[in-house]
Amino acid sequence: xxxxxxxxxxxxxxxxxxxxxxxxxxxxxxxxxxxxxxxxxxxxxxxxxxxxxxxxxxxxxxxxxxxxxxxxxxxxxxxxxxxxxxxxxxxxxxxxxxxxxxxxxxxxxxxxxxxxxxxxxxxxxxxxxxxxxxxxxxxxxxxxxxxxxxxxxxxxxxxxxxxxxxxxxxxxxxxxxxxxxxxxxxxxxxxxxxxxxxxxxxxxxxxxxxxxxxxxxxxxxxxxxxxxxxxxxxxxxxxxxxxxxxxxxxxxxxxxxxxxxxxxxxxxxxxxxxxxxxxxxxxxxxxxxxxxxxxxxxxxxxxxxxxxxxxxxxxxxxxxxxxxxxxxxxxxxxxxxxxxxxxxxxxxxxxxxxxxxxxxxxxxxxxxxxxxxxxxxxxxxxxxxxxxxxxxxxxxxxxxxxxxxxxxxxxxxxxxxxxxxxxxxxxxxxxxxxxxxxxxxxxxxxxxxxxxxxxxxxxxxxxxxxxxxxxxxxxxxxxxxxxxxxxxxxxxxxxxxxxxxxxxxxxxxxxxxxxxxxxxxxxxxxxxxxxxxxxxxxxxxxxxxxxxxxxxxxxxxxxxxxxxxxxxxxxxxxxxxxxxxxxxxxxxxxxxxxxxxxxxxxxxxxxxxxxxxxxxxxxxxxxxxxxxxxxxxxxxxxxxxxxxxxxxxxxxxxxxxxxxxxxxxxxxxxxxxxxxxxxxxxxxxxxxxxxxxxxx
Numbered sequence: 001x002x003x004x005x006x007x008x009x010x011x012x013x014x015x016x017x018x019x020x021x022x023x024x025x026x027x028x029x030x031x032x033x034x035x036x037x038x039x040x041x042x043x044x045x046x047x048x049x050x051x052x053x054x055x056x057x058x059x060x061x062x063x064x065x066x067x068x069x070x071x072x073x074x075x076x077x078x079x080x081x082x083x084x085x086x087x088x089x090x091x092x093x094x095x096x097x098x099x100x101x102x103x104x105x106x107x108x109x110x111x112x113x114x115x116x117x118x119x120x121x122x123x124x125x126x127x128x129x130x131x132x133x134x135x136x137x138x139x140x141x142x143x144x145x146x147x148x149x150x151x152x153x154x155x156x157x158x159x160x161x162x163x164x165x166x167x168x169x170x171x172x173x174x175x176x177x178x179x180x181x182x183x184x185x186x187x188x189x190x191x192x193x194x195x196x197x198x199x200x201x202x203x204x205x206x207x208x209x210x211x212x213x214x215x216x217x218x219x220x221x222x223x224x225x226x227x228x229x230x231x232x233x234x235x236x237x238x239x240x241x242x243x244x245x246x247x248x249x250x251x252x253x254x255x256x257x258x259x260x261x262x263x264x265x266x267x268x269x270x271x272x273x274x275x276x277x278x279x280x281x282x283x284x285x286x287x288x289x290x291x292x293x294x295x296x297x298x299x300x301x302x303x304x305x306x307x308x309x310x311x312x313x314x315x316x317x318x319x320x321x322x323x324x325x326x327x328x329x330x331x332x333x334x335x336x337x338x339x340x341x342x343x344x345x346x347x348x349x350x351x352x353x354x355x356x357x358x359x360x361x362x363x364x365x366x367x368x369x370x371x372x373x374x375x376x377x378x379x380x381x382x383x384x385x386x387x388x389x390x391x392x393x394x395x396x397x398x399x400x401x402x403x404x405x406x407x408x409x410x411x412x413x414x415x416x417x418x419x420x421x422x423x424x425x426x427x428x429x430x431x432x433x434x435x436x437x438x439x440x441x442x443x444x445x446x447x448x449x450x451x452x453x454x455x456x457x458x459x460x461x462x463x464x465x466x467x468x469x470x471x472x473x474x475x476x477x478x479x480x481x482x483x484x485x486x487x488x489x490x491x492x493x494x495x496x497x498x499x500x501x502x503x504x505x506x507x508x509x510x511x512x513x514x515x516x517x518x519x520x521x522x523x524x525x526x527x528x529x530x531x532x533x534x535x536x537x538x539x540x541x542x543x544x545x546x547x548x549x550x551x552x553x554x555x556x557x558x559x560x561x562x563x564x565x566x567x568x569x570x571x572x573x574x575x576x577x578x579x580x581x582x583x584x585x586x587x588x589x590x591x592x593x594x595x596x597x598x599x600x601x602x603x604x605x606x607x608x609x610x611x612x613x614x615x616x617x618x619x620x621x622x623x624x625x626x627x628x629x630x631x632x633x634x635x636x637x638x639x640x641x642x643x644x645x646x647x648x649x650x651x652x653x654x655x656x657x658x659x660x661x662x663x664x665x666x667x668x669x670x671x672x673x674x675x676x677x678x679x680x681x682x683x684x685x686x687x688x689x690x691x692x693x694x695x696x
Contacts, residue, residue, distance in 0.1 A: 020056040023068060027055070031075050037109035042079070042116060043102055048072035049095040059186055078184045081110070081117040081230070083124075112172070112237060113230070114180045122238050126231040129208035129216050130259040133200055134270045136279070145197035153177050153194075163202075166245035168252050174199055175229075175236040182226035192220060199236075203243065204251045205259040209235060219301065265290055269298055272310035272318065280311030285386050287322055292330040296323045315388030316626045317434060324432045325385045331424060332378055341379025345371075349383045353393045358634050362597055365396050372404050374411075374418060380404075381425065384624040388434075395632040397624040398437050398695065405444060406618070406690040416455045420463060423471040429625075436625040440694040445475045453479065498531040506541050519547050521661075527556050528659035535561065536581055539573055559660035562637025562668075563592055586645050589638040596635030607642060613685045615639060616672040622695040631695070636668040643675055651678060669696060 027048065033041035051068035058064060076098070077089045087093070087101050101107065106118045113121050133141070154160050157177050162170035178195035200206060209231035211217040220228050243252040262270070268290075271283035287295050303319035315321040332339040340346070348368050355361040372380065384397035405412065405422075412418045426441030448456075459472045499505065509522040523545070530538050535557075542553040554568045557576070565572050580588055590605070600611040616639070621632040637657050644650050651674045658666035673696055679685045 016054055017056060020054040020065075023053055024055045024057055024071070027068065027071055027075070034075060034079050035114075037111075037114070037116075039102070039107065039109065039116070042076075042107075043099060045072050045075050046095055046098040046102065049076075049093060049098055074185055079115055080107075081113055081115040081121075083119055086118045112176045113233060114176075121234055124234050125238065126209055126234040127216065128231075128235050129218075130254070130257060131206045131208065131218070131266070132259040132262055133204050133206055134262065134267055136274055137200075137270055138204065140273075140275070141197055141201040145194075146201040150198075151191075151194050153181075166247075166252075168240050168243040168245070171199060171202065171243060171252065172233075172236045172240040174202075175233040179226065179229045179233045182229055183224050196220065202252050203254070205254070207232060207235060217301070265294055265298060269302070272314065274311060277311060277313035281313055281386075284310075284314050284318065284322065288325040288382075288386060289329050290326065292326045295326045299323045299326075313389050315385070317432065320432050320434070321385060321388055321625075324428050325382070328382065328385065328425070328428050331428070332382075335421070337378050337421065338375060339378040339382040341376050341383075345376055345379055346383075349380070349393075352396050353387055353390050356392070358596055361392070361396060365400055368400055369403050369407070372400070374408070377401070377404060378425075381429075381624075385429075388625040391623070391627050394436070394623040394625055394627050395621050398627075399618060399621045399632075401624060402437060402621070402694050403618045406693060409444060409691040413449075413452045413455070416458060419455060419472075420459055420465075420468050423459070423468045423475075424465060427467040427471050432625065434626050435629060436623045436627060437694050438625050440622070442471060442475055443694045444691045445479070446692060448475075448479045498534050499526065499529040502526070502530060502534055502537055503541065510545075510547060516547065520549075520552075523548060524552065524555075524661045528560065528661045530556070531655065532561065532585060536577055539577055543570055543573060555660060559665055560656055560658045562641065562657045563588070564634065566595075586642065589641040589645075593635050593638035593642065596638075600639065607646065609679060609684050610686065612639065612643070613676060613679050613688075616676050617688075617693050617696070620667070620669045620672050620693075620695055630665075631667055631669065633668045633672075636672055640668060640671050640675060647678075651675065672696070 027045070030041050030044050034045060048068040049072050051072070053068045055066050055068050055071050056063065057066055057071070073089065073093065076093075080087075080089065082089065082101075086106075087098070107116050108118075109115070110117050110120060150160060150163075154163070154174075157173060159170050159173050159177070162173065174195055178192070181189040181192075181195075183189065206218050208216045208218040209228055211220075211223060211228040211231075212225060217228055220232070223229055239254075239257075242256040243254050245251075246253040265287065268283040268287050272280050272287075274280045274283070299319040299322045303317075303323070310318050329339055331337070341349075345368070348364065352361065352364050352368070355364060368380070380397060380400055384394060384401070388394055412422060422441065429438035429441065432438055445452075453476065456472045456476055460469050460476070463469050463472070505526055506523065509519055509526065512519065512522075514522070527538055538556065539554065542548070545553055551568070554565075554573055557563045557565060557568070557573075563576070565576055579591065583591070594601070597615070600608050600615055602608055616636070619633065620636055623632075651671070653671055653674070657668070660666070676688075680688065
């Protein structure tokens with residue numbers, strides 16, 4: 001129930017709501033006694049099993065209307081551990097059935113599980129799997145578990161004494177206290193690793209037990225209903241006597257049922273969690289070339305567990321990437337496709353990952369594009385997948401792939417085999433479920449000739465791979481639809497004639513009695529109004545400002561005017577001011593454009609419009625995968641500003657790039673498309689024979 005519905009209900013039926021609140025509070029009071037092991041309180045809860053009276057609960061910040069029966073069922077479910085043969089806690093349970101069960105005097109409160117039950121935990125059984133712990137994981141455990149002082153729950157439950165005397169019963173009670181901390185309605189515990197890490201450290205093994213789906217799991221963070229934890233407790237309640245303390249090695253050893261050795265794949269999965277970026281990345285890379293089915297299944301077990309996050313150097317969704325990439329490498333091997341590339345290409349890609357200077361990175365991208373062939377392209381894609389966590393190079397990979405495929409599009413379309421490979425990759429990459437050009441491969445199929453349509457139809461009728469058939473059919477269907485005009489109407493914007501009395505208004509804000517946050521917002525709003533000619537005054541004020549946070553003092557240079565300094569410290573801003581005051585607007589933007597690339601200038605510093613068009617088309621870049629969600633458009637706004645000055649028009653767009661106010665950012669994609677159209681319409685550049693850029 002949302003707030004509006006709740007308020008309406010409160011107005012229309014206040015008496016029912018008040019009664020429901022009182023009933024809830026009385027049941028909650030009994031619930032507290034149930035959790036403390038009071039059997040009489042459990043009987044009282046049972047009396048509500050046939051009661052359908054309205055109850056109003058809260059789940060976090062949400063209103064949760066329910067009934068006394070449902071509330072009673074939940075309390076019984078959370079606090080009782082009956083076997084199905086003893087009592088099924090489901091829709092068939094009634095007050096009479098439950099109270100009759102309690103009257104049989106079989107039900108007791110069990111201190112080990114902190115639950116009511118008939119069959120004791122140590123009389124139950126569970127399937128289990130014991131696996132060894134890697135040396136790398138053991139080193140990590142040495143830093144997080146097993147050292148005094150222990151967590152508070154160790155002392156409050158007298159487990160510290162058992163640990164001191166190396167009594168293996170400590171393992172049972174650690175599992176028990178962890179089960180006590182299981183999730184219940186509106187109650188959560190987020191430090192499960194305290195328990196698991198301590199048991200792993202004390203035994204040097206990892207215990208897997210059946211989870212909610214009945215399959216063996218070694219991951220417990222998604223165990224909301226406590227099924228895996230209960231099985232974890234059941235194992236230790238029935239097997240703790242099999243463990244003895246190894247004085248020499250310092251852990252509880254199991255001689256009855258020793259742990260199973262890890263497979264190669266399992267050891268590599270463990271290394272994904274290494275604190276060493278190099279170790280984790282090498283393990284990830286190695287996994288992508290092993291058995292596709294096995295690695296995919298193992299990755300699926302980890303995927304979706306929110307608390308399980310490998311090394312942050314790996315791609316954003318490492319297990320999704322792993323599943324897609326291991327299938328990609330298998331496809332490449334099966335079809336004789338080289339996904340490693342030559343040593344020369346590998347060296348260039350390695351250099352690209354380490355390059356931090358934009359101009360050097362851009363020139364290296366162009367070199368790779370010039371030297372690439374269809375035999376090498378899979379290596380670039382593979383590199384982009386395994387190093388998807390490198391947010392700098394993923395934009396480079398995006399530009400390289402986009403431009404290479406466009407430049408070689410006609411050749412690709414003439415070869416049915418190459419089309420099929422391209423379609424297969426488009427489907428595999430799309431399954432990762434992340435933003436980037438991985439989702440846009442099929443966007444290049446526009447304005448299809450009859451020959452291309454025929455080849456696609458041939459793929460549909462002859463291909464055995466269902467994903468390739470699906471992609472081909474989708475393209476054929478979309479080919480019949482009208483091509484959407486990518487040029488949008490410019491959004492209305494201000495003329496940015498500047499603000500009057502900039503210095504006076506700034507001083508009024510800083511001298512006011514407003515809170516600091518209000519002053520900061522006032523300054524940012526004021527500076528959003530300035531025009532290019534007021535930049536000097538604005539930056540002088542910012543150099544002396546003590547109210548804004550450092551990173552926002554010079555925010556407007558890049559965000560509002562597209563002037564990206566290599567550093568935004570006061571000294572760099574002072575140098576900019578000298579240059580700004582000594583040069584025309586055209587020269588300022590020309591200077592900052594040349595810092596990025598100068599291939600669009602002739603020897604007389606005139607704009608080469610063919611090169612300008614190519615930059616506008618391909619250099620507003622989407623990442624290959626992820627990249628944080630933005631676009632790389634370094635140098636694009638200075639280029640657009642030179643075009644605006646040369647042709648005397650902004651094409652209907654505002655004079656400034658943005659009015660960011662320290663919050664917003666504005667892209668250049670729409671303006672770039674508009675200027676591409678302008679140059680084509682005015683016949684200032686040759687007709688564009690290549691397919692579209694998939695970043696636009």
